[in-house]
Amino acid sequence: MKKLKTTIKDIKELKIPNVHEERGKLAVIEKEILPFPKINRVYYLYDIPSDAFRGGHSHIKQESFLIALSGSFRVVLYDGFEKITILLNKPNKGLYIPKGIWREIEDFSSGAVCLVLASTFYEEKDYIRDYEEFKLFKST
Numbered sequence: 001m002k003k004l005k006t007t008i009k010d011i012k013e014l015k016i017p018n019v020h021e022e023r024g025k026l027a028v029i030e031k032e033i034l035p036f037p038k039i040n041r042v043y044y045l046y047d048i049p050s051d052a053f054r055g056g057h058s059h060i061k062q063e064s065f066l067i068a069l070s071g072s073f074r075v076v077l078y079d080g081f082e083k084i085t086i087l088l089n090k091p092n093k094g095l096y097i098p099k100g101i102w103r104e105i106e107d108f109s110s111g112a113v114c115l116v117l118a119s120t121f122y123e124e125k126d127y128i129r130d131y132e133e134f135k136l137f138k139s140t
């Protein structure tokens with residue numbers, strides 16, 4: 001089994017540049033601010049019940065960039081050794097999650113929308129959905 005050596009230190013919270021006018025704000029994500037070379041898929045979670053639990057998996061190859069386009073939610077991240085929780089509550093803040101990090105998303109506010117920019121196309125075999133299996137991937 002190939003080990004996934006990424007750690008919590010590889011996670012990045014990035015400020016998304018925006019154009020602020022009296023007419024409102026316009027946020028822009030260009031290739032240069034993303035830590036991966038190409039967006040191959042965009043998806044978003046919406047109409048999320050406040051007690052919903054999303055995520056609960058890691059990826060073998062996919063890198064992701066999450067934005068709370070509206071409302072807020074918490075992202076719990078675990079690298080097999082260390083666990084952190086990050087609150088996403090601003091549309092101009094992005095969370096980069098490398099491959100090999102377990103993520104759970106919870107505490108959705110009313111009207112929350114979670115946008116995900118993904119480096120790969122959807123492929124179920126890229127998912128590790130079993131927590132024990134994930135820990136084996138990460139063990140030294």
Ligand code: TYD
Nearest residue numbers: 041043045053054055056057121122123127
């Ligand atoms: P899942 O990965 O469990 O969502 P989350 O991590 O947000 O809790 O995906 C839910 C369902 O949607 C599952 O059946 C797989 C499917 N799905 C797609 O068909 N395409 C996609 O791009 C994604 C992310 C999920």
